[in-house]
Amino acid sequence: MVDGVATQAITIFLMFYATAVCGLPAAMVGAALAAGLVVDAIVDPLIGSLSDAWRSRFGRRLPFMLIGAPATAAFLVLIFTLPRGWSVPALTGWLTLMSVGLRVSISLFLLPFNAVGAELSDDYEERSSVAAWRWALAMFGAVATVVLGFAVFLSGPSGLSRREAYPAFAVTLGMLVLAAGALSILTLNRMKDRLHPPTSSESRLHARLARELGELFANRSFVVLFVAALLVFTASAIHSTLAIHMNTYFWGMRPDQVQLVTLALFAGLLCGAPFAGPLLRRMEKRNVLIMGILGLGGAFALPPTARLLGVLQAGPPPVGLLASGVFLGGALMATAAIAFASMMADAADEHEYLFGARREGLFFAGWTFASKAASGLGSLLAGLALQIIRFPASASAGQITLPESVKTMLGVIYGPGAGCLALGAALVCALYRLDVQAHRRLMIKLGRAP
Numbered sequence: 066m067v068d069g070v071a072t073q074a075i076t077i078f079l080m081f082y083a084t085a086v087c088g089l090p091a092a093m094v095g096a097a098l099a100a101g102l103v104v105d106a107i108v109d110p111l112i113g114s115l116s117d118a119w120r121s122r123f124g125r126r127l128p129f130m131l132i133g134a135p136a137t138a139a140f141l142v143l144i145f146t147l148p149r150g151w152s153v154p155a156l157t158g159w160l161t162l163m164s165v166g167l168r169v170s171i172s173l174f175l176l177p178f179n180a181v182g183a184e185l186s187d188d189y190e191e192r193s194s195v196a197a198w199r200w201a202l203a204m205f206g207a208v209a210t211v212v213l214g215f216a217v218f219l220s221g222p223s224g225l226s227r228r229e230a231y232p233a234f235a236v237t238l239g240m241l242v243l244a245a246g247a248l249s250i251l252t253l254n255r256m257k258d259r260l261h262p263p264t265s266s267e268s269r270l271h272a273r274l275a276r277e278l279g280e281l282f283a284n285r286s287f288v289v290l291f292v293a294a295l296l297v298f299t300a301s302a303i304h305s306t307l308a309i310h311m312n313t314y315f316w317g318m319r320p321d322q323v324q325l326v327t328l329a330l331f332a333g334l335l336c337g338a339p340f341a342g343p344l345l346r347r348m349e350k351r352n353v354l355i356m357g358i359l360g361l362g363g364a365f366a367l368p369p370t371a372r373l374l375g376v377l378q379a380g381p382p383p384v385g386l387l388a389s390g391v392f393l394g395g396a397l398m399a400t401a402a403i404a405f406a407s408m409m410a411d412a413a414d415e416h417e418y419l420f421g422a423r424r425e426g427l428f429f430a431g432w433t434f435a436s437k438a439a440s441g442l443g444s445l446l447a448g449l450a451l452q453i454i455r456f457p458a459s460a461s462a463g464q465i466t467l468p469e470s471v472k473t474m475l476g477v478i479y480g481p482g483a484g485c486l487a488l489g490a491a492l493v494c495a496l497y498r499l500d501v502q503a504h505r506r507l508m509i510k511l512g513r514a515p
Contacts, residue, residue, distance in 0.1 A: 066202050066203060066205060066206035066241065066242075066245035067133075067134060067137060067171070067174055067175065067178075067206070067242050067245050067246050067249070068171065068175050068203050068206070069202070069203035069204060069205065069206025069207040069209075069210070070206040070207070070209065070210050070238050070241050070242050070245070071137050071141055071167070071171050071238070071242055072171065072207075073206070073207040073210045073211070073331075074141060074145075074210050074214075074235070074238050075098075075144075075167070076302070076305035076306065076440075077210070077211065077214070077305060077308065077309070077327065078145075078214055078219075078231075078234075078309075079098065079144065079145070080094060080095075080098070080306045080307075080309075080310075080444070080447070080448070081225060081309045081310070082145060082147075082231055083097075083147065083160060084451075085225070085226065086225070086226055086227075086228050086231070087147050087156070087228065089153060089156060089157060089160070090153065090452065091447075091448045091449075091451035091452050091456060092448045092449050092451070092452035093153070093157045093448070094157075094160065094448055095306075095444050095445045095446070095447055095448015095449060095451075096157075096161075096445060096448065097157055097160040097161040097164050098160075098164050098306075098441065098444040098445075098448075099441035099442065099444050099445035099448075100161050100164060100165060100441070101161065101163075101164025101165045101166075101167065101168040101441070102164075102168055102437040102438060102440050102441025102444065103437075103438060103441045104165045104168070104169070105165065105168035105169050105171075105172055105437050106433070106434045106435075106437040106438040106441065107434075108169055108172065109172055109176060109430040109431075109433050109434045109437065110274060110277075110278060110427060110430045110431065110434060111274065112129065112172055112173060112176050112177075112426070112430060113176050113180070113424075113426035113427040113428070113429060113430025113431070114273065114274050114277055114424075114426065114427050114430070115129075115426075116129050116176060116177045116180060116426040117180070117423075117424055117425065117426040117427055118273075123254070124253075124254075124257050124260060125177075125260070125426075126177035126178070126180060126181055126253065126260070126426075127177070127250060127253060127254060129173050129174070129176070129177045130173070130174050130177050130178060130246070130249070130250050130253070131250060132170075132173050132174075133170050133171065133172070133173030133174025133175070133177075133246070134174050134242060134243060134246025134247065134249075134250065135243065135246075136166070136170035136173065137167065137170040137171050137173075137174060137239075137242050137246070138238075138239035138240070138242040138243045138246075139170075139239070140163060140166045140167035140170050141167060141235055141238055141239050141242065142232070142235045142236055142239050143163050143166075143167075144160070144163040144164065144167055144235070145231040145232060145234065145235035146231070146232045146235065147159065147160065168437065172433065172437075174246060175433070176426060176429055176430050176433060177426065178249065179406075179429040179432075179433070180425035180426040180428075180429050181253060181260065181425075182195055182196065182199060182406065182410065183409070183410035183413050183425040183428070183429070184259065184260050184425060185256075185259055187414070187508065187513050189407075189411065189501055189504050189505070190342075190345070190346060192406075192407045192410045192411070193341060193342060193345045193350070193403060193404070193407040194342055196341075196402075196403045196404075196406035196407045196410075197338050197339070197341045197342055197403045198338075199406070200334075200338050200341070200399060200402055200403050200406070201335060201338040201339075202245075204331055204334045204335035204338065204399070205335060206241065206245065207331050207334065207335075208328065208331045208332065208335060209241065210238060211324070211327050211328055211331055212328070213234060213237055213238065214234060215320065215321075215323065215324035215327065215328075216324060217234075218230045218231070218233055218234035218237070219231075219234065219320075220320070220321075221320070222319070222320065224320055225309065225320055277424060277427050278427075280416070280419075280420045280424070281416075281424070281427060281428070281431050283419075284412065284415065284416050284419060284420075285498070286408075286411075286412040286415055286497060286498070286499050287412050287416070287428065287431060289493060289494065289496045289497045290405070290408060290409060290412065290432065290494075290497065291431060291432065291434075291435045292435075292493050293354075293358075293490045293491075293493040293494045294405075294432055294435035294436050294439065294490075295435045295438070295439045296439070296486050296487070296489045296490035296493065297358055297362075297439075297486070297487055297490035298435065298436040298437075298439035298440050298443065299439040299440070299442050299443045299446070299483075299486050300362060300365075300443070300483040300484070300486035300487045300490070301361075301440070301443065302439060302440040302441075302442070302443020302444055302447070303443045303446060303447050303478065303479065303482070303483040303486075304365050304479065304483055305443075306443060306444050306447040306448075307447050307450075307451075307475070307478065307479050308327065309323060310451070310456070310475065311369070311475060311476070311479045312326060312327075312382075314467050314471075314472060314475065315369065315372075315472050315475050315476050315479070316382040316383075316387070317381075317382050318382045318384065322382060322384045325384060325388055326384060326387050326388050326391060329387075329388035329389070329391050329392040329395070330391040330392065330394075330395045331395065332392055332395070333391060333392035333393060333394065333395025333396040333397075333398075333399065334395040334396070334398060334399045335399070336392075336395075336396055336399070337395060337396030337397065337398065337399025337400050338399050338400075338403065340396070340399075340400055341353075341399065341400040341403040341404070344400050345400070345403070345404060345407070349500050349501065350404040350407055350408050350411075350500075351404075351408070351494060351495070351497045351500070353400050353401060353404040354401045354404045354405055354408065354494050354497075355401075355491045355494045355495065356397060356400075356401065357397040357398045357399070357400050357401020357402070357404070358398070358401055358487055358490050358491045358494065359397075359487070359488070359491050360393065360394045360396075360397030360398060360401075361394040361395065361397060361398035361401075361487065362394075362483075362484050362486075362487025362488060362490075362491075363390075363394065363484070363487075364390040364391045364393060364394025364395070365391070365394065365479070365480070365483065365484065365487075366480045366481055366483065366484025366487070367390070367480075367484075368383070368386065368387055368390060368480070369476040369477075369479055369480030369481075370476075370480045370481050370484070372476060373473065373476050373477065373480065373481075408497070408499070409428060409429060409432055410425075411499055411504050412428065412499060413425050413428045414504065414507055414508065414511065415499060415504075415507055416428060417511060418507055418510055418511055447478070450474075450478045454470075454471050454474040454475065454478075455471065456471060456475070
């Protein structure tokens with residue numbers, strides 16, 4: 066829930082808040098958000114390596130989570146309360162600082178949290194169950210964020226443009242982050258007996274980290290998942306960053322219709338979780354992952370492509386079609402994300418066999434490095450694209466009419482442009498080779514076969 070609330074608040078609302086509400090140039094906002102993700106992505110391997118080797122009476126994961134949860138809540142409030150009356154450079158610098166602080170804070174909590182998921186069970190199928198529960202709660206947090214945003218704090222015809230509503234919205238989200246983080250920390254403290262001991266460490270952190278990273282990129286399974294994550298998260302970041310712009314200006318939706326389509330996506334992401342277990346018992350995780358990436362990519366890319374080609378005629382926004390499409394795509398992507406997390410845990414077992422040490426923290430740090438660097442790239446590309454097509458920086462929802470050329474380019478970027486990246490991610494996933502039989506042989510060699 067910490068991840069679902071904080072990350073979706075940034076990806077859904079922050080670009081619109083900073084540009085259309087606060088009046089910052091889109092390219093500068095994109096650069097500020099990208100800076101936060103890039104810095105965080107660089108720091109992630111350090112956090113992962115430190116949490117693998119950390120020794121304390123609280124264990125190796127809890128100390129990082131104890132810092133990360135309250136820091137995430139604090140920065141979440143600050144980033145949605147941008148100061149008034151500052152110059153554009155000063156405000157951009159402040160947004161960049163808040164972006165870096167928030168992203169690093171999320172990582173301090175989330176990386177140890179993800180690493181623990183690979184330690185709770187060694188069973189090939191049970192790991193998918195753990196990942197499914199985590200995904201469902203993350204989506205519950207995401208849905209709560211969407212509902213609180215569109216239906217409570219930012220509701221009404223001009224709700225998205227009311228600057229004074231965003232701080233209260235952010236404070237409420239911060240309270241959810243604190244509550245969910247505290248519950249997770251207290252529960253983990255009672256489960257320390259299930260966790261693996263710290264890895265042996267050298268005295269020089271930089272030497273250890275360099276060696277561990279070299280091992281990481283010598284693991285074929287990790288490299289495949291890393292490249293796939295880069296592509297799919299770049300596409301996802303473009304969709305998330307431009308979603309409100311696209312729904313408001315390309316499709317011409319009212320705020321309540323934007324809310325419906327957005328909630329349909331997260332409802333699909335939430336409802337897909339219960340189907341992950343049965344599906345993953347009948348299909349290889351790799352195939353479920355490919356199917357989900359293609360499903361979500363198609364849900365976002367096909368409708369605007371059809372409108373651009375004239376197949377879907379101009380007129381009232383096809384809210385029912387869009388909501389149904391993103392619901393189905395979200396459900397497929399939920400099963401894919403659960404498969405992805407489970408595959409990462411399996412690949413961490415392979416890493417132990419290949420290199421003689423467990424690196425759950427660093428392994429998931431590599432994954433989040435890919436996702437955050439790609440999200441930063443996607444936010445930067447989205448901001449630059451808005452600038453290139455001359456999207457007005459001071460546009461408020463419903464107060465202007467965009468030229469048709471700008472609407473067309475917005476559709477091209479959001480639809481076929483990002484869709485090609487999703488297709489590339491699916492093709493890369495086809496190279497993954499660690500299936501159920503290979504994993505069973507691996508666990509026998511490690512002496513941990515059931």
